[in-house]
Amino acid sequence: MIQGVKRVIALGAATAALTAGVAFSSVGAAEAAPQHTVAAAAHGGKQKCHVVKGYWTKTWHKPTRDRHGKVHPGYWTKTWHKAHKVCHR
Structure with missing residues (x-):
């Protein structure tokens, strides 16, 4: 029974780590997206x-x-x- 509890805790920790990784990677991708308005303003149109x-x-x-x-x-x-x-x- 103790082994089953340890397994559930380990799976929960792994799921939390994967979820946090996905959240941080999506935030980084959104920040790295090109800003079209800035590029048009830099060239003066x-x-x-x-x-x-x-x-x-x-x-x-x-x-x-x-x-x-x-x-x-x-x-x-x-x-x-x-x-x-x-x-x-």
Whole structure:
């Protein structure tokens, strides 16, 4: 019976430690979040930004030779470029 009580106390202490760790890590992540208003104020709002839509490009892959000496022909693939923001001063 004493072993069972000790086990319950140990599990309770471990749970409390994990809960405290999660609370402190979430507070640290919230403090480290970027402040968008400060960055805009630091540049004086003189940057001109626009969003470039995502787009496809064709990419050529050169012919290759494998370890047996056989040549594999080149080929085209389509590559997707995600949308992104571009800023100019």
